[in-house]
Amino acid sequence: MQRKSGHVTLLDIARACGYSVSTVSIVLSEAPLSQNVAASTREQIRKMALHLGYHPDAYARSLRRRRSQTIAVLAYDLSDPFCIPVVHGIQASLQPASYLPLLVDAQTQRKLFDNYLRMILERRAEGVIVIASWIFQETNLLDDIEKNQVPIVIVGRDLTKRNVSSLLVDNKAGGALAMQHLIALGHRRIAIVRGPEELFDTELRWAGVQRAASEAGITIDPKLVYQLPNITDSTSGFEGGLHFAQEMLASKRPFTAVLAFDDLTALGVVRGLNSAGIRVPEDCSVVGFDDVLPAAVSTPGITTVHQPLKEMGLLAAEWTLQAINGREQQKERPVQLHNAQPELIVRMSTARAPARRKSSP
Amino acid sequence: MQRKSGHVTLLDIARACGYSVSTVSIVLSEAPLSQNVAASTREQIRKMALHLGYHPDAYARSLRRRRSQTIAVLAYDLSDPFCIPVVHGIQASLQPASYLPLLVDAQTQRKLFDNYLRMILERRAEGVIVIASWIFQETNLLDDIEKNQVPIVIVGRDLTKRNVSSLLVDNKAGGALAMQHLIALGHRRIAIVRGPEELFDTELRWAGVQRAASEAGITIDPKLVYQLPNITDSTSGFEGGLHFAQEMLASKRPFTAVLAFDDLTALGVVRGLNSAGIRVPEDCSVVGFDDVLPAAVSTPGITTVHQPLKEMGLLAAEWTLQAINGREQQKERPVQLHNAQPELIVRMSTARAPARRKSSP
DNA sequence: CGTCCTTATTCAAACGTTTGAATCTCTTGA
DNA sequence: TCAAGAGATTCAAACGTTTGAATAAGGACG
Structure with missing residues (x-):
């Protein structure tokens, strides 16, 4: 039988x-x-x-029907908690349309990325959603996708200039939100941990921070600005924050708050401060960015800027589906850009600035 | 053209x-x-x-070659940090064999699980790796896979009785490891947070804890044993720990250490203790289980029992590939069981028991 | 009785590959 | 001159579906 x-x-x-x-x-x-x-x-x-x-047999069926019912989701690193909610949003969108998300994880490796991109093309994905990060320096491979007329959407970076529909959080607004929060709590000597230079978000967040500072008539002491090194693995954010704290404390420059590039960095900062005997938030406030799981479950919970990641994933999938349907009707879809609005999540890592100048022990 | x-x-x-x-x-x-x-x-x-x-065209090729070059990876919930290292291990194994991991995320929903299982069968996956948890109560669907002669391996649960090769951490040894650590630090009044009853790990870890206690000649006060409710979503571990702390403190029963079912629970416990003014580890030690990212980056870092997840993923993929190759040669593979050895990771959440009895404020 | 619907079913081609067998064209050796 | 072999290329069938067109078997109607 x-x-x-x-x-x-x-x-x-x-x-x-x-x-x-x-x-x-x-x-x-x-x-x-x-x-x-x-x-x-x-x-x-x-x-x-x-x-x-x-x-x-999906193979026979797809071959005959000329539809794979597949949309590829190319994540730059699944171990970054950032990716997961986006993926969930995508899945939620795709499920009712009975499309299968072909989820691949590039693990921040360029070679894997290229390999998987080829596989995606071979598997005739009808659309591609890229969850992006610094991995993209040279995006020539996207040309290959474009040549094959596969609709593509990118989450986490603005590539509209290269004709790719993009969704990302409004980094500038987010940076400003975090800064305003610290200022409102009375902080004036605020240390800033800038993101790695290879990341696009870095400049934008920084711009938001500066805007908020100048709007409040505050000048940022350049000596309190720290630059994270480029990313080597998924824990390098944490270590960067830790390193920042040690260095800044050793320099004896006083500060009452730290605005960290992202949550993992913030957690590293908290660790560094704590091991020098500085309490968060009593002696020093710390604010993060992203709102990933570790920030929520650590103690104190990290005040942070929430990115609506799930919603972005949902929308990315919607766009992709629309592009697929549109293509069938020969309609050209315009390139779209969505600037998701960030939201400040106040937890326990920020408090009013201490009355007297005290931050180095 | x-x-x-x-x-x-x-x-x-x-x-x-x-x-x-x-x-x-x-x-x-x-x-x-x-x-x-x-x-x-x-x-x-x-x-x-x-x-x-x-x-x-992968579809035409697979149809003709009668090989999909695909191994399905069915995770019960990608937002559980537990899954990610396993997936990484699997990918690392599959990549050189040029098999594509078809990664799907059931999001702890039974319906999604069933849907994806059907998809997997339709896509003619040559093997299936299940990253499991409580989701499996009725595993009748696995029968469907078995009927189609698709090799299957399960990570995180022992299903050898149902003829499925399984890999899981030695929960009993792990439980004992955690308990011995606390005992060695001089703790005697140790509160235990048992896992949800629906989880298989719960009983085994509990058994390990009891063994360690009796070996040390210590009796566990049943009043200090707390039972986590069943899981509702991915944060319910944290909330369970928080709730435990509040309840236990309200009861005024003294304890100097908490052995939590997993890391997220431990983080919840820390939060609960802290908000009652109890410091970890000075006033009370807390130990977790799993060694996921949030445990490593919180402050204090959570002492925990590490599961070699990546290695388990690697091995799971190896087994699957072997089974596929074996089947070609008509060889029957025996059902295998791997009990991975856990390892104690000592961080900052545990310390020697305080000299005087003090735990409720 | 022939024509035309309706209903129920089947034919056959196609999707893009792969591959065992076949074909064709040389060259070589007897 | 011819058979045999080697080298280069092609034929044709198959994988498991889907689907427009075809077929067959009844009726109903004029």
Whole structure:
């Protein structure tokens, strides 16, 4: 009864109940024609399919239908908690459209990235969503995708100039939000941990921070600005923050608050401060960015700027689906840009500036 | 030049350089026969393929070759940091074998789980790796996979009784490790947060804890044992720990250490203790289990029992590949079980028991 | 009785590959 | 001159579906 390949085919069912492959196909794929098939026949075929454990071969089906029902999701690093909510949003969007997200994880490695991109093309993904980061310096590979007319959307970076629809958080607004929060709490000597220079977000957040400072008539002491090194692995944010704290404390420059580039950095800062005996938030406030899980569950919970990641994922998938449908109707979709609004999440790592100047022990 | 479908086929190349589809196929797929193809022809075909941007159609290829080169990875919830290192291990194993991991995330939803399982079967995955948890109560769906002769391996749960090769951490040893650590630090009044009853790990870890206690001649006060409720979402571990702390402190029963079921629970405990003014580890030690990212980056870092997740993922993929190869050679693979050895990671959340009895404020 | 619907089913081609067997063209040796 | 072999290329069938067109078997109607 079992085929040699181990999988049941239409032919098996056809033989088993004495109909042609066509009829069986029509019934099981619920084609329009199946209305003409006698109810008794339908019943019989369905029963047999169930009994034999039939599952239509996606390869044969896609080949014939010229649709893969697949959208590739290319994450630069799944171990970055940033990616997960985006993926969830995408899945939520794709599920009802019965598209399968082909989720691949480049693990921040360029070589893997290229490999997977090729695989995506071979698997005839109908669309590609890239969850991006610094991995993209040379994006020539996207050309390959474009050449094949596959719609592409990018999350976490603005590539509209290269004709790619993009979604990202309004980094400038986010940076300003964090800074305003610290200023409102009375902080004046605020240390800033800038992101790695290879990241696009870095400049934008920095611009927001500066805007907020100048609007409040505050000048940022350049000596209190620290530059994170480039990223080597997924924990380098934490270590950067730790290192910043040690260095800044050693320099004896007073500060009452730290604005960290992202949550992991903020957690590193907290660690560094604590081990020098400085309490957060009593002696020094710390604010992060992203709102990932570790920031929420650490103690004190890190005040941070929330990115609506799930919503961005949802929208990215929507756009991709629309582009696919649009292409069928020969309509050209315009390149879109979505600037998601960040939101300040106040937790326990920020407090009013201490009355007297005290930050180095 | 572009086909209507938007993808270049062998026929396009064949036409463009005047050879038959067969020759082109032989060259581009580097079949053994390609040694007989004239070097000049090879060159010409390769150039044309590159020029037109040819990518072989995985669907047609798999259909013909009867191999999907795909192994499905079914994670119960990607937002659980537990899953990620396992996935990384799997990827690392699969990459050199040029198998594509078809990564799907059930998001702890039974319905999604079933849907994806069907998809996996339709996509003719040659093997399935399940990263498991409580999601599996009724595992009848695995039968469907088994019926189709698809090798299956499960990570995080022992299903050898149901004929499924399994990898999991030695929970009993891990529980004992954590308990011994606390005992060695001089703790005697140790509160235990048991895991949810629906989880299999719960009983085993508990058994390890009890063994360690009795070996040290210590009795566990049943009043200090707390039972986590069943899981509702990915943050329920944290909330459970928080709730435990509040309840236990309200009861005024003295304790100097907490052994939490997992890291997220431990983080919840720390939060709960801290907000009642109890310092970790000075006043009370806390130990977790799993060694996920948030435990490492919080302050104080959580002392925990490390699971070698990446190694487990690696091995799971190895087994799957072996089973696939074995099946080709008609060899029956025996069901295997791997009990990974846990390792105690000492961080800052545990310390010697305070000299005087003090834990409730 | 022939024509024309309707209903139920099947034919056959196609999707893009791969591959065992076949073909064709030389060259070589007897 | 011819058979045999080697080298280069092509034929054609197959993988499991889907689907427009075709077929067959009844009726109903004029």
